[in-house]
Amino acid sequence: MFLSPVLTLQAQLSAGVYGGMNLSKLRGDTPKDVYFNTLPNGDIGGFLEYNFNDQVIVGFQPYYTRKGTKVSFRVDDMDDPVDSVKIHLSYFSFPVIIKVLTNKKKWYVLGGAGIAKPLRSFYKYVDGTDERTDISDKVAPLNVYLQFGVGRRWKVWNNKYIFGEIRYFQSLINTIRKGDLDPAYLPRVRTRGTQISVGLDFPLTGKKRQKP
Amino acid sequence: MKKALTLILWLGMILSVSAQLDTSRNIYRKPMLGGHAFHMNDQAKSPFIKTYLAGSIGMGNTGTMYFSGYIVGDKVILDFSGQLMFFNAGLEYQQRVNDWLAIYFNYGLVGRVGSDVSTILVDGLNSLSGGSIGWLIRLYHNDRFQLSGTLYLQNLSGSFVDIVGYINDLLDSVPNPEITKNIPVMNGGVGLKGAWAASQTIGVLFETDFLYGESFVRGVNSFFTGISLSGDVDFNPRYQVPVGLNFGYAFSSRPENTLLEFDHTNIFHLRIGYTGSSDFDVGLQFSFYRYELTNIEERRPWVKNTSLGFRLYF
Numbered sequence: 298m299f300l301s302p303v304l305t306l307q308a309q310l311s312a313g314v315y316g317g318m319n320l321s322k323l324r325g326d327t328p329k330d331v332y333f334n335t336l337p338n339g340d341i342g343g344f345l346e347y348n349f350n351d352q353v354i355v356g357f358q359p360y361y362t363r364k365g366t367k368v369s370f371r372v373d374d375m376d377d378p379v380d381s382v383k384i385h386l387s388y389f390s391f392p393v394i395i396k397v398l399t400n401k402k403k404w405y406v407l408g409g410a411g412i413a414k415p416l417r418s419f420y421k422y423v424d425g426t427d428e429r430t431d432i433s434d435k436v437a438p439l440n441v442y443l444q445f446g447v448g449r450r451w452k453v454w455n456n457k458y459i460f461g462e463i464r465y466f467q468s469l470i471n472t473i474r475k476g477d478l479d480p481a482y483l484p485r486v487r488t489r490g491t492q493i494s495v496g497l498d499f500p501l502t503g504k505k506r507q508k509p
Numbered sequence: 510m511k512k513a514l515t516l517i518l519w520l521g522m523i524l525s526v527s528a529q530l531d532t533s534r535n536i537y538r539k540p541m542l543g544g545h546a547f548h549m550n551d552q553a554k555s556p557f558i559k560t561y562l563a564g565s566i567g568m569g570n571t572g573t574m575y576f577s578g579y580i581v582g583d584k585v586i587l588d589f590s591g592q593l594m595f596f597n598a599g600l601e602y603q604q605r606v607n608d609w610l611a612i613y614f615n616y617g618l619v620g621r622v623g624s625d626v627s628t629i630l631v632d633g634l635n636s637l638s639g640g641s642i643g644w645l646i647r648l649y650h651n652d653r654f655q656l657s658g659t660l661y662l663q664n665l666s667g668s669f670v671d672i673v674g675y676i677n678d679l680l681d682s683v684p685n686p687e688i689t690k691n692i693p694v695m696n697g698g699v700g701l702k703g704a705w706a707a708s709q710t711i712g713v714l715f716e717t718d719f720l721y722g723e724s725f726v727r728g729v730n731s732f733f734t735g736i737s738l739s740g741d742v743d744f745n746p747r748y749q750v751p752v753g754l755n756f757g758y759a760f761s762s763r764p765e766n767t768l769l770e771f772d773h774t775n776i777f778h779l780r781i782g783y784t785g786s787s788d789f790d791v792g793l794q795f796s797f798y799r800y801e802l803t804n805i806e807e808r809r810p811w812v813k814n815t816s817l818g819f820r821l822y823f
Contacts, residue, residue, distance in 0.1 A: 325693045352607065397610050406606050408644055408660075443662050443697075445612070445642050465642060467662060469695065485693055485723065 309348045315460075315496025316341035321364040323384070323472060325486035330371035332378050338363040338385070340492060346396075354396040354405075362413070363387045364488050367423070384420045384432070386472070386488065388413035388440060396448070405448050407464065413440040435474055440488070442468040450498065457499040464492040538788040538822035543653040543706035548741055548753040550780045551599070551794050551818035553714060554613075556657040556702030558647050560605045560823040567816025569595040571800065574810055593800075594622050595812060609647040613661075616640035619765050637765050639665035641698070653707075659700040659718075665764065667692045667725050694764075696722030696733065712741040714755075718763070725764060735761040737776075743784050751785030753792070766798075774798045780818075790820040 317340055323333045342360020349355060365385040369378035392411025399405065418436045419429040446464030453459055467489040539546045540557035549555055551565040571593045599617035606612060620636030643661025650656070668691050675688045698720035705713045715738045724731035739757025744750040755778075762773040775798060782792025796814040 326691075397606055400607055404606075406610070406612050406644075445644075445662075447612075467664070467695070469697070485727070487695065 310501045311346045311348070311498055312344065312501060313346075313496050313498040314341075314343045315358075315360070315462075315494045317462075317492065317494035319362065319364060319466075319490055319492040321366065321466075321488055321490030323366040323486050324489050326484035330378075332369040332371075334367040334369055334380065335490065336365045336367045336383060336385075338365055340494065342390070344394075344496075344498075346498070351402070352398045354398070356394045356396065357391070358394055358411075359389070359391050361387070361416075362390055362492075364490070366488075368420075380423050382420050383423055384418070386418045386436060387416040389416060390414075390440075390442075392442075392444060394444065403449060403451075405450070406446070407448060407462070408443070408445045410441070410443050413442065414438075415440065437470060437472055437474045439470070440468050440472065441470050442466055442488075444492070446492075457497065460496055460498055462492075462494045462496075464494070466490060466492055539786075539790070540704070540822075541706075542655060542704060542712070544709040544746065545706035545712045545741075546743055546745075546784065547704055547706075547712050547714065548743065548755055548780070548782050548784060548790050548792065549714060549820065550739055550755045550757065550778055551792075551816055552759070552776075552778075553737065553739065554645075554659060554700070554702055554716060555603065555820075556645075556655050556704050556714070556716070558605050558607075558609060558611045558645065558657070559603065560611070561601075561603050561820055562823075563601045563603075563818065563820040564599065565794075565816050565818035566598045567596070567794070567796075567814055567818075569597075569796070569812050569814030571810040571812055593810075593812075595814060596620050596622070597814070597816065603645065611645040612643070613645060614640060614642050617765065635670075636668045637665050639663065643698075645702075648701075654703070654705045656701065656703045659698070659702065661698050661700075663696045663698060663720065663722075665694050665696075667694065667764070669725075692725050692727065694723040694725060696720040709746040710743055712743075714739045714741060714757075720763065733763045735759065735763050735766070737761075739778070745784045751783055753780075753782045753784040753790075755780040755782070755792075755794075774800065788822045791818070793817055 319338050319340055320335045321338060322335045327333060340360050340362040342358055344356045344358040346354050346356035363385055365383060367380050368382040368384060369380050371378045390411050390413040392409050394407050394409035396405045396407045415433065415436045415438065418433045419431050421427065421429045444464045444466045446462055448460055448462035450458040450460035468487040472486045472488055473484055538559070540555065540559055541547070555561070573592055597617070597619040599615060601613060601615035603611050603613035617640060618636070618638045641661045641663040643659050646658045646660070648656045648658050668689070670689050672688060698718055700716060700718040702716045703714070707713065718735040720733040722730060737757060737759035739755055742754045744752050757778055759776040760773065761776060766774055766776065776796055777798070778794055778796040780792045780794040782790055784790070794816045796816070798812050800810060800812045
């Protein structure tokens with residue numbers, strides 16, 4: 298009797314790892330003739346999930362991510378803007394995600410919010426030189442964001458799943474550190490994009506132990 | 510190329526979900542309570558957990574307005590009489606996930622243009638574009654009533670051209686005056702949507718929305734709200750006439766309705782639609798609302814807007 302609630306809780310818990318790529322960019326105010334374009338980057342992380350019932354799962358999914366943008370400038374005598382700079386923003390992220398399974402339990406939609414702590418930010422030119430200029434002091438000390446997405450999971454063996462997901466993410470607060478700037482003149486710039494992930498999900502206890 | 514790849518991936522996932530989710534083959538796909546099939550107006554968010562695609566396109570105009578202009582020396586400039594025209598277009602897709610949850614995306618464009626150059630010169634040209642992504646969650650339902658909640662994120666981008674404002678700024682020696690302003694804003698919102706079927710013929714729809722986030726004035730956050738109530742009459746079940754009416758009132762301080770910051774408007778609408786199909790609606794909507802103008806003496810002229818909308822259920 299004493300162990301029963303513990304085993305039940307464990308049976309409702311699962312853990313896993315996931316990783317993938319994101320296509321992110323900055324969006325918002327830009328100087329004249331300057332454009333933000335998508336830049337591919339990567340993510341890797343783990344998660345701990347709790348099954349509220351057979352349709353709703355709540356998960357804590359800390360992960361490392363690098364986001365960023367390409368910056369293009371319009372140049373005289375050129376038809377298209379020219380890619381000139383890549384901005385990279387590294388974060389450690391702590392999202393809480395709710396997954397809702399469809400009736401067949403294979404597909405699910407997800408949504409949630411998270412906070413992210415910036416680690417290192419820099420820009421470099423796209424001309425091939427690897428010189429990196431640190432801009433960490435220009436980036437806001439915290440990022441808050443929302444995610445919405447769709448996923449599909451496949452049972453592989455012994456109640457373990459692999460899954461694939463695609464998520465839209467959007468930061469809620471300005472990426473640029475406020476500093477001493479008057480808010481009326483502070484540019485509004487945020488990160489947003491699409492995150493594509495695959496992962497492995499396994500229960501913390503075996504199927505047989507779920508029914509003590 | 511990357512945008513195309515992202516779009517293809519999203520579409521692929523959504524269509525796959527769609528293919529698996531909508532396994533129930535209801536003959537009548539339109540939302541129905543107590544024998545009444547609901548026909549929503551073009552701006553309303555459906556409270557029903559259904560998969561559908563909806564769209565609308567419309568135009569409107571004010572009556573003739575007068576602007577007395579500016580006196581420069583012994584001449585009067587920019588005096589005119591003319592109309593302002595408005596346009597709007599929107600598209601929404603909602604995907605049912607299970608009995609109590611749906612996800613949706615929408616995108617819209619709304620703008621104000623002058624019917625001639627002088628109108629544009631005097632009151633500028635505003636346009637807003639953007640959309641939202643969110644969840645629709647069924648909170649309560651019975652045979653005749655359904656209540657759902659929404660949780661969403663809205664991204665808008667506003668473009669404002671204000672020539673008179675620019676001239677005034679120059680005259681007032683405002684630092685860094687601008688003719689054109691492009692301002693991105695983002696808001697988070699929650700809402701309640703409800704539907705009640707009084708009979709097979711008559712239904713009632715209501716919704717409330719509360720948004721908080723950035724305004725189109727930099728450095729200022731704002732709270733926006735929208736409340737609407739509409740009646741819905743379907744003549745098909747009782748009189749075998751496939752015509753439906755939706756008429757109602759809405760109060761809104763949302764910038765996509767006012768095209769101006771820190772303002773509100775009262776909107777009256779009448780929609781006449783075809784109700785003979787089991788899986789789609791199409792209708793013509795007439796809306797009337799008053800509109801705040803910044804530079805014209807007639808401060809709140811009436812705007813008459815006509816739009817064509819459809820909603821296709823899967």
